[in-house]
Each structure stands twice: as C-alpha cells, then as structure tokens.
Amino acid sequence: MPNTAANKRVHVAVGVIRNPLGDILIARRANEAHQGGLWEFPGGKxxxxxxxxxxxxxxxxEELGIYIELASCRSLIEINHDYSDKTVFLDVWLVTKFSGEAVGREGQPLRWVSPKSLSDYVFPAANVAIVEAIQCAETV
Structure with missing residues (x-):
C-alpha cells in the first residue's frame, strides 16, 4: 500500500550485532506488538x-544491556517499507564491538545465529532486505 498522509512514518535505528564468533543477535517480538511473534534485529525509534x-x-x-562502541559501527543498509498502518525507515548499522552480555531486558527471547541460518527464522517483511544484505556480505 502506498504511503498516505494517514500513514505514520517511523525512523528506526537497527543494530546487526555480530559477536567475535561471527554470529548475529536476533530477538523475537512480543506477540502483542506490531508484527508480533516474528524475529527482528534489535533497535528502536x-x-x-x-x-x-x-x-x-x-x-x-535499554533493550539488551549492552554498550556499543560507536566508532566501530558502520552503516549497512537503509530501508523504506510501507505497512498498511505505518511506513518505517530502517537505518541499519553493523555493530561489531560492544561490552556487556546481551539479555532480553523486556522479556524478549534472544538468539545468536549464524548468518546463513537467518533464513530459518521468520522476520517482518521490512527485515528481509537486512537478512539478504548480511548473507550477501558473507559471500564477498
């Protein structure tokens, strides 16, 4: 559905968090949330x-209890996606240096998964391009 004046535009900062083993952190959205029950890359408005x-x-x-090193972050991809009720602009950053141990502070389940196994999880439509960008970077 095209973006209309009725649709709310939300700017979201998204982290693709990679640990020293090369695994990526994903979190499951609360069932009652927009796109509830699906997996996502952590971040927020x-x-x-x-x-x-x-x-x-x-x-x-706030979500995970980790502190990222801003100097190590780099832009990965930018995505505009229209849902029926809102338009999201996902500003996606690769995070490779952080301190602390990631914990689901909002009760959300977390998993560290290999880039190739990201395809085994169901993500919101707006996140599909993120999965593709991660997997594409792995083959370079």
Whole structure:
C-alpha cells in the first residue's frame, strides 16, 4: 500500500550485532506488538533531535544491556517499507564491538545465529532486505 498522509512514518535505528564468533543477535517480538511473534534485529525509534547512532546506543542499552562502541559501527543498509498502518525507515548499522552480555531486558527471547541460518527464522517483511544484505556480505 502506498504511503498516505494517514500513514505514520517511523525512523528506526537497527543494530546487526555480530559477536567475535561471527554470529548475529536476533530477538523475537512480543506477540502483542506490531508484527508480533516474528524475529527482528534489535533497535528502536529515533527520537526527535537525536542522532541515529545515539538512538542505536540508547536502544541497545535499554533493550539488551549492552554498550556499543560507536566508532566501530558502520552503516549497512537503509530501508523504506510501507505497512498498511505505518511506513518505517530502517537505518541499519553493523555493530561489531560492544561490552556487556546481551539479555532480553523486556522479556524478549534472544538468539545468536549464524548468518546463513537467518533464513530459518521468520522476520517482518521490512527485515528481509537486512537478512539478504548480511548473507550477501558473507559471500564477498
């Protein structure tokens, strides 16, 4: 569905968090949430006046209890996706250096998975391009 004035646009900072073994962290959305029960890459809304990297650092600390090294983050992909009720702009960053141990602070299940096994999980439609970008980078 095309973006209309009725659709809300949401800017989301997303982290593709890679551990030293090369695995990627994914989280399962709460059943009652938008796209509930599906797997996603952690992150959250960018607040007004907030930079995307600052938002990512804040969200990952709030959701997972980790501290990311901003200097090590690099942009991976940008995605605009229209759902029937909202349009999301996913600003996706690769995170390779962080401290702390990731824990689902909001009760969300977490999994560290290999890039090739990401295809075994069901993600929201907007996240499919992220999975493809990760898997494509693995073959380079």
């Amino acid at each position: 960018v607040d007004a006046g907030e930079g995307v990297c600052e938002a990512l650092a804040r969200e990952l600390n």
